Amino acid sequence: MVMTSLRALVTAVETMLRAEAPAPAPGVRLECLGAARLLRDGRPVPLPPRQLEILALLALEPDGYTPEQLHAAVYGDRGVSLNTLKADVSHLRRATRGEITNRRYMLTGLVSCDAVDLLAAIEGGDLTSALWLYRGPLLPGSDLPGVEQWRAHLDVGIRNAVLNSDRPEHAVAFGQRCPGDIAIHEHDLRLLPRDDVRRAVVTARL
Numbered sequence: 012m013v014m015t016s017l018r019a020l021v022t023a024v025e026t027m028l029r030a031e032a033p034a035p036a037p038g039v040r041l042e043c044l045g046a047a048r049l050l051r052d053g054r055p056v057p058l059p060p061r062q063l064e065i066l067a068l069l070a071l072e073p074d075g076y077t078p079e080q081l082h083a084a085v086y087g088d089r090g091v092s093l094n095t096l097k098a099d100v101s102h103l104r105r106a107t108r109g110e111i112t113n114r115r116y117m118l119t120g121l122v123s124c125d126a127v128d129l130l131a132a133i134e135g136g137d138l139t140s141a142l143w144l145y146r147g148p149l150l151p152g153s154d155l156p157g158v159e160q161w162r163a164h165l166d167v168g169i170r171n172a173v174l175n176s177d178r179p180e181h182a183v184a185f186g187q188r189c190p191g192d193i194a195i196h197e198h199d200l201r202l203l204p205r206d207d208v209r210r211a212v213v214t215a216r217l
Contacts, residue, residue: 038052038121043150
């Protein structure tokens with residue numbers, strides 16, 4: 012009798028947890044700030060790093076690339092065949108359910124990206140959202156010419172926005188992600204009141 016009641020209780024709890032669990036986010040989403048992964052309907056899609064890098068470049072350039080432009084952004088002056096790039100794009104097209112056009116490589120449909128969201132937040136002056144999105148630099152392990160350019164663009168954009176902000180919580184949040192940035196910590200100490208307990212943390216980072 013006790014075991015029957017216990018099983019019934021366990022079943023009821025499991026049912027409740029399944030009902031309360033959030034449904035997987037629909038569509039295709041690329042996460043490439045601090046780390047990289049592709050999600051389809053909330054589930055990871057295994058892709059090699061190079062293809063994630065290419066996908067990030069396509070996401071950040073809404074007008075897309077010619078094959079030659081994308082080859083330069085990926086390989087620079089390295090002697091890599093254009094066919095290698097075409098093979099990677101073909102694989103990405105399958106992984107994104109055909110959301111990449113043929114002659115000019117560009118994303119179509121619902122492929123969202125955290126780096127694109129970050130860029131929009133910076134350009135829209137929404138620094139709170141930008142700092143929430145910024146988990147780290149764009150694809151920090153990548154040495155692709157196009158990725159390095161976009162990484163610098165995003166990092167400079169959010170850093171300048173923080174330095175121009177008069178809200179100390181912005182500098183506190185950014186300083187946590189960039190503990191080696193002396194200028195950010197000094198800016199934060201100028202903004203924080205003398206009796207603010209956060210000064211101890213910022214001073215320790217500095």
